[in-house]
Amino acid sequence: MNTWLMKSEPDEASIDDLQRESRLPWTGVRNYQARNFMRDSMKPGDRVLFYHSSCAEPGIAGIAEVCSTAYADPTQFDPASPYFDSKSLTESPRWQLVDVRFVAKTPLLSLKRMRELPQLASLQLLQRGSRLSITPVTTAEWLALAPLLGVEP
DNA sequence: GCCAACGTTGGC
DNA sequence: GCCAACGTTGGC
Numbered sequence A: 001m002n003t004w005l006m007k008s009e010p011d012e013a014s015i016d017d018l019q020r021e022s023r024l025p026w027t028g029v030r031n032y033q034a035r036n037f038m039r040d041s042m043k044p045g046d047r048v049l050f051y052h053s054s055c056a057e058p059g060i061a062g063i064a065e066v067c068s069t070a071y072a073d074p075t076q077f078d079p080a081s082p083y084f085d086s087k088s089l090t091e092s093p094r095w096q097l098v099d100v101r102f103v104a105k106t107p108l109l110s111l112k113r114m115r116e117l118p119q120l121a122s123l124q125l126l127q128r129g130s131r132l133s134i135t136p137v138t139t140a141e142w143l144a145l146a147p148l149l150g151v152e153p
Numbered sequence B, C: 001g002c003c004a005a006c007g008t009t010g011g012c
Helices: A015-021 A032-041 A111-116 A139-149
Strands: A003-008 A023-025 A047-052 A059-066 A099-110 A134-137
Touching: A003 A059, A003 A139, A015 A023, A015 A047, A015 A059, A015 A099, A032 A134, A047 A099, A047 A139, A059 A111, A059 A139, A099 A111, A099 A139, A134 A139
Parallel strands: A003 A047
Antiparallel strands: A003 A134, A023 A099, A047 A059, A059 A099
């Protein structure tokens, strides 16, 4: 089983929203690398670290789980959506997504705190200039993160 | 709101 | 295929 870190702006979809809905499609990814992770590498059952970005307290706010294989992101075909992509054709959708289900809220592990911890220094999230919204987390990184999130690895 | 870093676009 | 211009991300 793989672990992923997925960023979401809490104004759009927070861990509380996911808890309420119990399951959400991960809409709006418009970056090829992030899409490829969902399309090619994510499997149902994979662990997701739910990260809040572009907010007062950026950090990991909970745990989720991939619960579908990849399929076409419907928002790319919706002219009313901010994620509409006029160049994406129905017969060859450009953007894909997976569904994610709620597992648990965690005490917020802030970006600031993560930057202070040497055992987390390898996280792709923390690399200079990194802004990919979906990044893989290694087993070693997950083992270092779990106790900080108050969960069993 | 600023701006560094990165990704995409399109002319050549 | 290069690369300048432009757009976006996201922390601060």
